[in-house]
Amino acid sequence: xxxxxLLNPLNDAQREAVTLPEDVHALVLAGAGSGxxxxxxxxxxxxxxxxxxxxxxxxxVTFTNKAAGEMRARAAALIGPRAQSVTLGTFHGIAxxxxxxxxxxxxxxxxxxxxxxxxxxxxxKRLLRELELDxxxxxxxxxxxxINGQKEEGRRAAHIDPxxxxxxxxxxxxxxxxxxxxxxxxxxxxxxxxxxxxxxWLKQPAVxxxxxxxxxxxxxxxxxxxxxxxxAWLRVLAGGTGRLFVVGDDDQSIYGWRGARVEHIQRFTxxxxxxxxxxxxxxxxSTGTILKAANTxxxxxxxxxxxxxxxxxxxxxxxxxxxxxxxxxxxDFVCRQVEHWLEEGGSRDExxxxxxxxxxxxxxxxxxxxxxxxxxxxxxxxxxxxxxIKDVLAYLRLLVNRNDDASFERVLNNPPRGIGARTxxxxxxxxxxxGLSLWQAARQLVENGLSARARxxxxxxxxxxxxxxxxxxxxxxxxxxxxxxxRSGLQAQxxxxxxxxAQSKLENLNELISAAEQFRPEPEDEDVxxxxxFLNRAALEAGEHQADAHTPCVQLxxxxxxxxxxxxxxxxxxxxxxxxxxxxxIDDPVKLxxxxxxxxxxxxxxxxxxxxxxxxxxxxxGRELYPMPSRFLSELPPECVKEVRLGGRTxxxxxxxxxxxxxxxxxxxxxxxxxxxxxxxxxxxVRHAKFGEGIVIALEGSGEQTRVQVHFxxxxxxxxxxxxxxxxxx
DNA sequence: TTTTACGATATTTTT
DNA sequence: TATCGTAAAA
Numbered sequence: 225x226x227x228x229x230l231l232n233p234l235n236d237a238q239r240e241a242v243t244l245p246e247d248v249h250a251l252v253l254a255g256a257g258s259g260x261x262x263x264x265x266x267x268x269x270x271x272x273x274x275x276x277x278x279x280x281x282x283x284x285v286t287f288t289n290k291a292a293g294e295m296r297a298r299a300a301a302l303i304g305p306r307a308q309s310v311t312l313g314t315f316h317g318i319a320x321x322x323x324x325x326x327x328x329x330x331x332x333x334x335x336x337x338x339x340x341x342x343x344x345x346x347x348x349k350r351l352l353r354e355l356e357l358d359x360x361x362x363x364x365x366x367x368x369x370x371i372n373g374q375k376e377e378g379r380r381a382a383h384i385d386p387x388x389x390x391x392x393x394x395x396x397x398x399x400x401x402x403x404x405x406x407x408x409x410x411x412x413x414x415x416x417x418x419x420x421x422x423x424x425w426l427k428q429p430a431v432x433x434x435x436x437x438x439x440x441x442x443x444x445x446x447x448x449x450x451x452x453x454x455x456a457w458l459r460v461l462a463g464g465t466g467r468l469f470v471v472g473d474d475d476q477s478i479y480g481w482r483g484a485r486v487e488h489i490q491r492f493t494x495x496x497x498x499x500x501x502x503x504x505x506x507x508x509x510s511t512g513t514i515l516k517a518a519n520t521x522x523x524x525x526x527x528x529x530x531x532x533x534x535x536x537x538x539x540x541x542x543x544x545x546x547x548x549x550x551x552x553x554x555x556d557f558v559c560r561q562v563e564h565w566l567e568e569g570g571s572r573d574e575x576x577x578x579x580x581x582x583x584x585x586x587x588x589x590x591x592x593x594x595x596x597x598x599x600x601x602x603x604x605x606x607x608x609x610x611x612x613i614k615d616v617l618a619y620l621r622l623l624v625n626r627n628d629d630a631s632f633e634r635v636l637n638n639p640p641r642g643i644g645a646r647t648x649x650x651x652x653x654x655x656x657x658x659g660l661s662l663w664q665a666a667r668q669l670v671e672n673g674l675s676a677r678a679r680x681x682x683x684x685x686x687x688x689x690x691x692x693x694x695x696x697x698x699x700x701x702x703x704x705x706x707x708x709x710x711r712s713g714l715q716a717q718x719x720x721x722x723x724x725x726a727q728s729k730l731e732n733l734n735e736l737i738s739a740a741e742q743f744r745p746e747p748e749d750e751d752v753x754x755x756x757x758f759l760n761r762a763a764l765e766a767g768e769h770q771a772d773a774h775t776p777c778v779q780l781x782x783x784x785x786x787x788x789x790x791x792x793x794x795x796x797x798x799x800x801x802x803x804x805x806x807x808x809x810i811d812d813p814v815k816l817x818x819x820x821x822x823x824x825x826x827x828x829x830x831x832x833x834x835x836x837x838x839x840x841x842x843x844x845x846g847r848e849l850y851p852m853p854s855r856f857l858s859e860l861p862p863e864c865v866k867e868v869r870l871g872g873r874t875x876x877x878x879x880x881x882x883x884x885x886x887x888x889x890x891x892x893x894x895x896x897x898x899x900x901x902x903x904x905x906x907x908x909x910v911r912h913a914k915f916g917e918g919i920v921i922a923l924e925g926s927g928e929q930t931r932v933q934v935h936f937x938x939x940x941x942x943x944x945x946x947x948x949x950x951x952x953x954x
Numbered sequence: 955t956t957t958t959a960c961g962a963t964a965t966t967t968t969t
Numbered sequence: 970t971a972t973c974g975t976a977a978a979a
Contacts, residue, residue: 288968316969414969644955
């Protein structure tokens with residue numbers, strides 16, 4: 225077999241990785257833009273074409289559906305239809321497949337339903353109420369992240385010993401109640417997919433042996449993002465015979481806060497014998513300047529595996545750093561940059577604007593709208609996460625499984641049909657007392673219990689669901705949706721509402737119907753009703769469905785969402801201390817390093833040109849900040865940076881000069897002295913009678929109310945009222 | 955039971 | 970500054 229087509233397009237390091245012997249483990253440290261997907265797909269091709277490995281003996285795992293899809297497409301382009309027989313998917317997708325296949329051994333019901341993060345949150349919230357826990361004291365978010373955190377470490381409620389820690393005791397109560405609830409409803413959340421799959425390995429040696437036999441080659445993408453459970457799962461599956469080929473970049477680990485453990489990269493070489501390490505350091509994406517900036521920045525992190533990206537390409541333009549007056553002006557600057565890029569012959573979809581937090585997108589959107597520049601925001605609400613979509617899906621789930629309490633609760637009085645909080649509470653109480661699902665409880669209460677009025681409403685609802693099931697039994701999937709949307713009253717509710725939002729919701733429902741029309745089940749979903757398969761795919765592939773993907777648009781997204789993508793022009797906005805790095809990372813070295821990696825990810829997205837901006841003054845969460853420029857700006861090599869800015873005055877100068885000129889009678893705004901209040905500027909050295917010397921790092925308010933934040937040389941910073949504090953400018 | 959109004963509250967989120 | 974969720978009014 226001639227395999228030159230597999231090897232010729234590769235550089236030396238890539239070829240070394242791809243052609244490693246098939247009986248060793250491999251760790252490929254792949255820098256940004258160094259061709260890691262190429263290495264993975266060519267490795268698949270090499271195993272099959274070069275080593276005679278059967279495609280079905282290969283398992284390739286990614287984190288996102290997008291990455292899986294891309295790898296599948298590229299593998300198919302390389303080796304043709306045989307790529308189809310490779311098992312390729314996300315961790316969650318593969319776990320789902322396994323559980324479908326072995327639901328009985330895994331202790332699940334046949335029709336188990338996958339719930340997404342939002343469903344999970346609602347469920348936990350309901351449980352908190354049932355347990356009569358104060359939501360202010362026990363935030364839902366915290367409970368959810370406790371549960372997921374435990375599952376990601378492989379722990380069930382039964383494994384945890386709370387000791388005498390009251391916090392743990394409560395969390396454990398919630399976790400237990402949650403487990404029960406999921407078991408009753410046949411619900412499986414994302415972490416549960418992985419945990420069950422892992423337990424399946426451990427508890428069913430025969431099943432495990434079968435898959436160990438089958439998957440001789442395990443390829444893993446974005447290995448730095450694996451959490452404890454995923455890594456354990458891989459280790460068990462590899463057993464003594466499977467061979468792992470993992471690709472990752474410790475410098476791009478940005479999901480530590482979600483349980484990802486970069487340490488797995490280091491541990492990998494200890495956990496497995498005979499691991500070959502290959503570094504991919506040649507970058508094919510960015511200019512020399514951009515790479516130099518990225519390298520210099522990331523060098524500020526400690527404990528790296530070490531890696532230096534280089535390019536054979538040219539240096540390119542310097543990185544522009546723009547100092548804006550405020551966030552509005554920054555957004556305007558972004559638009560001007562876009563317009564400039566277009567004038568130079570570029571196109572909109574070559575541009576990405578990256579920010580640290582979603583809240584920053586709004587102003588940018590408004591500015592782009594004003595400038596009539598088409599844009600698309602990534603992240604945010606995804607199609608299958610929209611409320612109207614989830615409403616319909618909840619009805620459908622109820623048709624499949626009456627005991628799905630989360631769905632029952634979601635649609636019981638939606639659209640409003642006169643089943644109020646009191647009646648709902650009755651149903652819940654009855655369910656709890658008798659260990660029933662909400663559906664069963666409602667059934668019983670309709671028989672005896674409930675007021676006449678409530679009984680009518682509830683029995684009407686029960687009848688509606690039964691009737692819908694009957695009506696849908698013989699219909700094709702899309703018709704079923706149409707029935708449900710019409711007869712549930714959701715459609716009428718939206719049509720009645722003439723607002724623009726209602727209109728767009730109706731459009732989304734139509735999108736959903738057409739998604740159902742096009743839906744084709746995967747092989748592993750063969751034995752399940754089509755509807756169940758559709759629902760589970762909706763949960764697993766929430767992000768895949770993109771509406772109107774065809775006008776070229778400027779792309780707006782968070783830095784996290786940008787990982788894995790590349791754009792000729794990248795703009796990173798909001799480069800300010802407190803925003804990026806985010807406030808909570810500022811005095812936490814571990815978090816700070818993750819922020820820096822995030823900056824590294826952002827920088828390395830840029831192919832040709834990189835622009836960064838920061839604001840002297842920013843309205844943020846209702847407050848006015850005078851932030852310092854992000855430390856990440858000063859960590860760039862000065863020779864790579866070109867500062868651009870308007871005018872010469874700082875925000876403080878502008879703010880005061882106009883006022884003091886116009887209102888000379890008012891001495892409190894005098895720039896030299898405001899009554900007894902000294903004037904401070906950011907960066908100003910000061911001395912405090914008690915705390916010693918320091919530097920002003922932020923200002924807030926004006927006149928008598930001016931507060932300054934001072935970072936003292938002895939460490940620590942404090943907010944002080946300028947008029948009151950014994951503070952002296954130096 | 956539904957609507958409205960006010961007050962609390964703010965990262966990042968592949969699945 | 971906007972959103973969201975809960976609490977009081979209709």
